Amino acid sequence: MFADILQCMADRQDGLEHALSESLAVRGNKPGMEELRVALERALFFFYEGYCATPESIDEFGGGWIAEQALAIGVWCALTATSFEQAVIGAVNHSGDSGSIGLITGHLLGGRYGAAAIPARWYEGQELCSVIEKIARGIDRMQREYSGCGGAAEGEI
Structure with a gap:
């Protein structure tokens, strides 16, 4: 659900x-x-x-x-x-x-x-912050580009 x-x-x-x-x-x-x-x-x-x-x-x-x-x-x-x-x-x-x-x-x-x-204060000073931000951007991009609803990349994930 x-x-x-x-x-x-x-x-x-x-x-x-x-x-x-x-x-x-x-x-x-x-x-x-x-x-x-x-x-x-x-x-x-x-x-x-x-x-x-x-x-x-x-x-x-x-x-x-x-x-x-x-x-x-x-x-x-x-x-x-x-x-x-x-x-x-x-x-x-x-x-x-x-x-x-x-x-x-x-x-x-x-x-x-x-x-x-x-809020920036939630993640400032955290270890591997740049890696976490990169992963988050990738997740956000995947959600928007490959929604799984008839898009060009459907079935490729």
């Missing part, structure tokens, strides 16, 4: 809310998707009701220790944030599986904000 949401966002340049709704409509009723569908629908409900993803509300939602919760919390953080930084900080400042949820949230917002939205 996570990959489908990301692909929907990349292929159609959709926002997260629409991509999530589309993925739920196509895949949400398949066998084995019940728990994930319920968790994602709960995240959408919280978003529509205006509930912000705070460390306390995330803890009440669940710790994100299972995949369904982690994806739903990441979606909720991404939907309610006004910036990349706010979303990722919100995603990692709770008592649950903050690393996974931060990663999910960052991926969901990457298409909207891009790598330029990552």
